[in-house]
Amino acid sequence: MVINSIRIVLDQNNLLHNINYLEKAKNKKVLPVVKANAYGHGVNVIVPVLYKSGQRDFAVARYVEAENILKMNLGNDIRILVFESIRDMELIKGTPNIDIAINSMEEFKEAIDAGIEPSRMQLKIDFGFGRNGIYSSEAKELREYILEKNLKLRGIYTHLFAVNYQDGLEIIDNFTKIVDSIGRDRFEMIHLQNSAGVMNYDCEIATHIRVGMLTYGLQEVGYYDPNLRQVFSLEGQIAGVREVDKSKYVAYEVKDDLDIPNCKYLAKIKIGYGDGFLKKNEKSKCIINNKEFKIAEVTMDNTFIEVDESVKEGDKIYLYKDITKEVDFIGMNIYELLTILSPRIPRELKY
Known part of the structure; x- marks a missing residue:
């Protein structure tokens, strides 16, 4: 019996290749963004691999994400930039491995007055993005201060x-003038280049490129660098195969209500919308034994696939094999598609 039929396999060699390639191509250090569970890949796997390879700087969105990384006890030399404002000065003082983003002049002065070391502060300048940051119109005041x-x-x-x-x-x-x-x-x-910015611009002033997607070998629509390698693979094994004629229902659906008129066999895999594999995946394709098959139904814990007599329990299956096709079919961008994949799906490191 197949226990964990689906897992996310993370290719360590591809991950390290992407970091090394980007640093050489842009002649900048990489600041990897590992927010949102490392874009769904699994921060508990990604960060230790990068730290072991020599990476010491990371970026996240929220304090709780930085806190979780520090609990890994990787080393006292790790530094984590938190993009969102923390404002709790006592909390900041108690976490010296965290660099804080300064998102307003008020916040800047408050942190200095509270005795927070400037060597732990990163100033965010806002040019109209409307999210956070010191307004560019305050550049003169910032300089004088x-x-x-x-x-x-x-x-x-x-x-x-x-x-x-x-x-x-x-x-x-x-930005350069400021x-x-x-x-x-x-x-x-x-630093100012995100992944799209790295693809689109060369920034002489930058010391670092701040990349999330490109770290994992994922690329924006309209950009493509063949030297980047995808890190994740959503794969596993068929957990069981049933003859359609012997069942009236497929999970909670009446069999006749499903669009499977000529299907004789349904294979089950242990992933569902409870794992972030949404019902939008119904009628999309997966790969079993190097052949495409259509997904018939997605439930909370399981997914059912239209197969033929060649498919057996234990056979290898790949989901999201071509991520660009899945994005087009489902109508979600890569960010959404991967970050909703639940921690319930095991993450495994491939060496």
């Missing part, structure tokens, strides 16, 4: 969010 107190900070960054190429160039230019007015030597890290 830093120079007056003679501060040297951990970093300064922005988000290269623009879809329009010329708008992106303008953000890079304005950093140069303060002094590049006052910042250990300077």
Whole structure:
């Protein structure tokens, strides 16, 4: 009997290849973004691999994510940038391995007055993204405050969010002017390129590229670099095969209500919408024994697939084999598709 029929297999070699390739191609250090459970891949697997390979800097969205990484006890030299404001100064003081994002002038002054070391602060500049950050219109006040107190900070960054190429160039230019007015030597890290920005722009001023998707070999629609390698594989084994004629129901559905008129066999796998494998996957394709088969039904804990007599219990199955096709079929982007995959699905490291 198959116990855990579906798992996420993570290719360590592909992960490390992507980091090394990006650093060499862009001549910058990589700041890997591991928020949202490392984009669904499994932060408890991804971060230890990267740390062991020499990576010390990571970025997450929330404090709880940084807290979970610190509980791994990887080493005292790890540094984690938290994008969202924390504001609890006592909490910040008690977690020296966390770099805090400064998202307003008020927050900046509050942290300095509370005795937080500037070497743990990364200033976020907002050029109209509307999420958070010190307004670019406050650049003069920011410069005067830093120079007056003679501060040297951990970093300064922005988000290269623009879809329009010329708008992106303008953000890079304005960001560069702000950093140069303060002094590049006052910042250990300077970064503004997300994954799309890495594909689209070269930023001379940046010391780091801040990448999530590209770390895992996943690429935005409209961009493609053949040198990047996909890290995850959603795969496993067939948990059982049943003859359709011997059942009136398939799970909770009346068999005749399903679009399986010529199907003689249904294979079951142990993944469902309770694992983040949504009902939107119905009628999409999976690969069994190098052949495509159609998914008939997705329940909370199981998925049923239309198969032929060649498929047996224990046979290998691949889901999301071509992630770009799945994105188009389901109508969700890669971010949504992967980050909803539940921790209930085992993550395994492939060496």
